[in-house]
Amino acid sequence: MIDKIKELISEAESFKAQSKDEVEAFRIKYLGKKGLLNDFFAEFKNVANDQKKEFGQTINKLKKTAEDKVNALKAELESTEEVKGIYGDLSRPGGEPVQIGARHPISIVKNQIIDIFSRIGFNVSEGPEIEDDWHNFTALNLPEYHPARDMQDTFFIQTDPDILLRTHTSSVQVRYMENNTPPIRTISPGRVYRNEAISARSHCFFHQLEGLYIDKDVSFADLKQTLQHFTSEMFGKSEIRLRPSYFPFTEPSAEIDVYWGGLETETDYKITKGTGWLEIGGCGMVDPNVLENCKIDSTEYSGFAFGVGIDRIAMLLHQIGDIRLLSENDVRFLEQFKSAL
Structure with a gap:
């Protein structure tokens, strides 16, 4: 079980997203009410006493890794959108020309x-x-x-x-x-x-x-x-x-x-x-x-x-x-x- 959690940590650390929808799907998979972390916490009571400490620490590491990844990806995507917003969508067809003002x-x-x-x-x-x-x-x-x-x-x-x-x-x-x-x-x-x-x-x-x-x-x-x-x-x-x-x-x-x-x-x-x-x-x-x-x-x-x-x-x-x-x-x-x- 612990090895499985470690594999998920590596998977979370290497995860990349191109859109907010992908980030949200990742969050639900790991941190949602029916996500993997809830399953592992529910399984905690069945773990042998001599493994509880390592099991708990590994679960917490997975949780922190998933939360940090979600926050980092959101910030990265928002920053990209702001830069793009300066010029708008350059692929759009040209609209009405901007009216030029006149000096008084x-x-x-x-x-x-x-x-x-x-x-x-x-x-x-x-x-x-x-x-x-x-x-x-x-x-x-x-x-x-x-x-x-x-x-x-x-x-x-x-x-x-x-x-x-x-x-x-x-x-x-x-x-x-x-x-x-x-x-x-x-x-x-x-x-x-x-x-x-x-x-x-x-x-x-x-x-x-x-x-x-x-x-x-x-x-x-x-x-x-x-x-x-x-x-x-x-x-x-x-x-x-x-x-x-x-x-x-x-x-x-x-x-x-x-x-x-x-x-x-x-x-x-x-x-x-x-x-x-x-x-x-x-x-x-x-x-x-x-x-x-x-x-x-x-x-x-x-x-x-x-x-x-x-x-x-x-x-x-x-x-x-x-x-x-x-x-x-x-x-x-x-x-x-x-x-x-």
Whole structure:
């Protein structure tokens, strides 16, 4: 009897299985209620006393061998199934092709602008969308009660009037100047918020990209040349004009117009309102007060800043007639931009 059990131990140790069904059949044969082990335990009472110890030890060894084999085979098969699951059944026929997503038009235009300026040495800086009064207004030459604050209808946090949703990414420029020394050459893309009525041409949130260049002997001519390079690369049009304007953080300040031309078509006529010129942003020389607020010596350094609306440029380049389409996440609208990936 003991020799028979030893043969079964060897058989169990060498057993191999290709499926869970084979493992289960092995388990039932050895460990089931009507399995071999139960038969041997039932026979234990008929074994001679001088053989009981060896008989019991051999039965226990068979039981442990069978249990270990079952557990090992199960783990091996499960591991094989997991690896196979990564790719699925490679023998299956091909189904419907996986749909490719489309990059959002805002991301497309933002990346194009970043690429243009990165080629002339500008890095990218980012900052929080929830800002404090100092970085959004005061450091930018807009002290408390300054009338120019009314130019931007602001979303303030009611529990703390010093905290607000940023109205421009100029706040990022302030943070960058506070933590970096000239020369500075950076662009700051991001989402901004203003309490404006929502319509086809305006929204309570939109996207800006602002640029900042500070170094010794920076002039207005440097600003114009930079803008001409940008409009040439972005629109294929390099003729620009700078109209005098007012911004609290730049002096002198100007609006940026690019010559669009093309008054022959109704679309271009609407884009430029019949003038041939299209306004794309604002710019100017950084006010010395802003430099001093950021601990930069205005007697040694000068600089220029500019800002463009990413949404407006996206609408212009892709002929989008309603700004609300940019935030409604309509898949039918977004699928049109697959070719721009």
